[in-house]
Amino acid sequence: MDGNHETNLKPPATYTEMLDKFKDRGLIIQDEIKAVGILKRINYYRLTGYLLPYKLDENQYREGTTFENIVDLYHFDMRLRSLLLDIFEYVEISMRSLISYHLAHKYGVECYNEPVNFSFRKSIDYDKFISKLYEELDRSKEIFVSHHKHNYRQRYPIWVAVEVLSFSSLSILYTNMKPEDKRVICKQFGLKTNKLMDSWLHSLCILRNRCAHFSRIYDTKLTHQVALTFDAQKLKIKPNTLFGAIFTLKYLVQDQTTWSSWITELNSLLDHYNHVCELYRIGFPEDWENYLRSIPTDTSYT
Known part of the structure; x- marks a missing residue:
C-alpha cells in the first residue's frame, strides 16, 4: 500500500461531534438542537456537498457561512430536482409517442423485433437492447401490457412496448434509429439537423437520473456536454452547465402554456432561494428568463 494513504476507516462520529467539526471550520450554527434534528434526517456527507462553494480550503x-443557509441550499436543490423531473416527464412521454407512431407506420407494429429496421453498429448491442425490453415487458404490471400478454400470446405492438422503456433505453432506441427516421422526429421540433437530438436525449437522460436518485445538481458540471444550437452559441451558453441542458428544453416542450408555466415556477423557486443560490454556479446568465421565453430563431418553422 502507498504510505500516503490511510488504510483504516474513521470511526463513526456522534451528531455532536459532527457539529463540532462544522464549527471548527468556521460554520455558524445558531440552533444546535435543530441542527441535530436535521442531521438525523440528512446525512452529514450529503450536506457537506452543499458546503463546497463556501470552502476556502x-x-x-x-x-x-451558516448551517441554516446550507440547509436552505439543500432544500433549493431538492425542489429544483423535482421541478426538472416534471418537465422531463413531458419530454419523455412525447418522445415515446412520436417515435412509436413513426416506427409503427413505417415498419409495422412489431418493428422492434427486426434489427434491419435500425442502425445498431453491432448485433450484440441490438441483442442487449431487445433483451432488456422484454425483461421490462415481463416485469411490467401495467394493464395494457397484461392485456397483450394474455390475449396476444405475449406479442406487443411498438406503442405498448415503448411505454415500458426507461428514459435511458428510449435514448438508446432513438440513437440507433436510421438517419432518415431521426430526421422525421427532429422535424416535429423544427430542428434542421438530427445530430442535436442524440446529444440532448443523452444529456437529459443523465441529468434526469441524477434528479431521480437525489444527487446534487447545484454547482456541478454535466458529465456529457449538450450540443448547442446556433442561438445557444450566440448567447454564449456553456454546454456543460445545468442551464445548457435547460435551454434545450425550450425546443422540446412544444406546448407553450406548459413551458411558460414551468418557467414561472422556476423563476419563483430562484427568487425564493436567491439568498443562497448563486446563478452562475448553475450556468444561469442574468437574463436567463428572456433566454428561455424567447422564440427560437434557428428552427425550420420560424
Missing part, C-alpha cells in the same frame, strides 16, 4: 469555510 480543506479546513475553513467562508466567513459568515
